[in-house]
Amino acid sequence: MDEVFKALADASRRSLLDRLHAKNGQTLNELCDGLAMTRQAVTKHLGILEAANLVGTLKHGREKLHYINPVPIHQIGERWIRKFERGKLAALSELKRQLEKRDE
Amino acid sequence: MDEVFKALADASRRSLLDRLHAKNGQTLNELCDGLAMTRQAVTKHLGILEAANLVGTLKHGREKLHYINPVPIHQIGERWIRKFERGKLAALSELKRQLEKRDE
DNA sequence: ATAATAGGCAACCAGATGGTTGCATGTCAA
DNA sequence: TTGACATGCAACCATCTGGTTGCCTATTAT
Numbered sequence: 001m002d003e004v005f006k007a008l009a010d011a012s013r014r015s016l017l018d019r020l021h022a023k024n025g026q027t028l029n030e031l032c033d034g035l036a037m038t039r040q041a042v043t044k045h046l047g048i049l050e051a052a053n054l055v056g057t058l059k060h061g062r063e064k065l066h067y068i069n070p071v072p073i074h075q076i077g078e079r080w081i082r083k084f085e086r087g088k089l090a091a092l093s094e095l096k097r098q099l100e101k102r103d104e
Numbered sequence: 105m106d107e108v109f110k111a112l113a114d115a116s117r118r119s120l121l122d123r124l125h126a127k128n129g130q131t132l133n134e135l136c137d138g139l140a141m142t143r144q145a146v147t148k149h150l151g152i153l154e155a156a157n158l159v160g161t162l163k164h165g166r167e168k169l170h171y172i173n174p175v176p177i178h179q180i181g182e183r184w185i186r187k188f189e190r191g192k193l194a195a196l197s198e199l200k201r202q203l204e205k206r207d208e
Numbered sequence: 209a210t211a212a213t214a215g216g217c218a219a220c221c222a223g224a225t226g227g228t229t230g231c232a233t234g235t236c237a238a
Numbered sequence: 239t240t241g242a243c244a245t246g247c248a249a250c251c252a253t254c255t256g257g258t259t260g261c262c263t264a265t266t267a268t
Contacts (some may be wrong), residue, residue, distance in 0.1 A: 002115050010226085012105050014184075021188060029244065039118060041227055043246075055112035062235040062244050069187045077185035080118075084177045114256085132215065145257055147216075166214045166265040213266075218259105225254070233246070238239100 005073045007052035013045050020068040027063045108176045111156035117149045124159065124172040131167045
């Protein structure tokens with residue numbers, strides 16, 4: 001879980017996921033295209049995404065194809081985000097109550 | 105958005121949010137309790153959470169009360185997580201297709 | 209008034225992170 | 239088979255990050 005959060009913390013990596021979301025199964029060079037960094041930097045980012053199980057790869061000849069794995073993202077939504085959404089209204093009204101109390 | 109992801113990337117900070125989720129409106133010292141780091145370190149973490157608008161504070165005498173703000177978390181769920189959930193099944197079946205193709 | 213309590217601020221430090229360059233390897237095409 | 243192409247690997251570098259220590263300020267309680 002921690003690895004996934006860490007992986008998602010970087011804007012370049014989120015952008016890579018976006019690109020894969022737009023077109024799955026791209027090669028390394030394809031993913032480098034238009035990015036303001038070297039291929040090696042992209043390799044590192046993809047490595048981190050892979051380690052976090054956010055992308056899977058498939059070697060096809062001399063090319064390496066990258067596929068998004070939506071499961072960890074979904075898990076974060078399920079196990080983490082929703083937990084805080086449940087208390088949302090309660091938390092807001094509590095905050096409101098406290099803010100009003102301040103001016104007494 | 106980037107600030108929120110960065111803030112959530114650290115396990116200590118997520119744990120602080122958990123604590124606030126369990127009991128909202130805690131003071132700094134309360135939040136320090138039982139954690140294996142100095143008060144100053146916790147202050148920094150809370151500062152980052154505050155900068156990301158994940159917690160709001162209220163001064164009450166010499167105490168500083170911390171309240172969770174669920175909105176940014178909710179936004180990440182809405183604007184980011186859901187996007188990838190939509191393509192989930194499609195992505196999985198695509199991956200499956202590719203994996204099978206490999207063994208041809 | 210004074211001591212204890214709650215917190216703020218700044219300097220410093222080691223290790224992680226994001227990036228680079230340079231070169232090696234494996235695969236495809238001519 | 240030889241050159242071009244897609245990728246891998248390693249060393250290096252600057253900066254960011256998470257943590258520390260030391261000291262200062264403000265509020266409360268005795």
